[in-house]
Amino acid sequence: MKSRRLTFLACGALTFIGAACALNSSRETIPADWEQASYIERGNYLVNHLGHCVGCHTPLAPSGESDMNLYLSGVPAKYAGTIVGRSQMAGFPGPRGARFYAKNLTPDPETGLGRWSEEQFVRTFKNGVRPDGTKYPLSPMEWNIYANMKEEDVRAIYRYLRTIQSIPNKVPANIPPK
Ligand code: HEC
Numbered sequence: 001m002k003s004r005r006l007t008f009l010a011c012g013a014l015t016f017i018g019a020a021c022a023l024n025s026s027r028e029t030i031p032a033d034w035e036q037a038s039y040i041e042r043g044n045y046l047v048n049h050l051g052h053c054v055g056c057h058t059p060l061a062p063s064g065e066s067d068m069n070l071y072l073s074g075v076p077a078k079y080a081g082t083i084v085g086r087s088q089m090a091g092f093p094g095p096r097g098a099r100f101y102a103k104n105l106t107p108d109p110e111t112g113l114g115r116w117s118e119e120q121f122v123r124t125f126k127n128g129v130r131p132d133g134t135k136y137p138l139s140p141m142e143w144n145i146y147a148n149m150k151e152e153d154v155r156a157i158y159r160y161l162r163t164i165q166s167i168p169n170k171v172p173a174n175i176p177p178k
Helices: 002-026 036-050 053-057 118-127 151-161
Strands: none
Touching: 036 053, 036 151, 118 151
């Protein structure tokens, strides 16, 4: 009799733990067992295989392909003011003569993302805003789509971008609409 009661209690406890686990796993928490290394690996996967970041943010080699020696360093400074040509030189056209130049995503502190904190980066992706809080205008960077990424994916991208080669390149300033 006593042992049946014990079994009953034990089963009850297990059910409770099971339910607690199910509840917990439905919340979007960052898995505790994720090592920094897996974040970087995941960021690499998202940037290079899914997010298509390279196509817009990497200058072109004379062959017309992305120049991987200038990986993710944005539109080269020498093309400032250029409005004719491929978007990796002449930026992307916007309304009323506007131009948007893809930025330097390398960790260079002066011209890249070196001074961005991880929290600023997450806010940028979640809300389409610059670190100073101003909104990016309608631009070819699909902020509304990237905002659907899980926070942990955005963090993974940030951590991966910290590991790439730092390339100083001051991307030309956008040309605002007239
Ligand atoms: C279709 C082209 C395109 C793709 C794809 C793209 N970007 Fe961009 N990105 C841009 C342009 C253009 C800007 C500049 C927007 C502006 O100034 O309004 C930009 C801006 C940014 C900024 C803001 C930088 C700053 O200094 O303000 C970050 C961060 C960024 N992109 C990261 C990424 C990442 C990471 C990916 C891949 C997940 C990506 N982009 C994919 C074109 C693109």
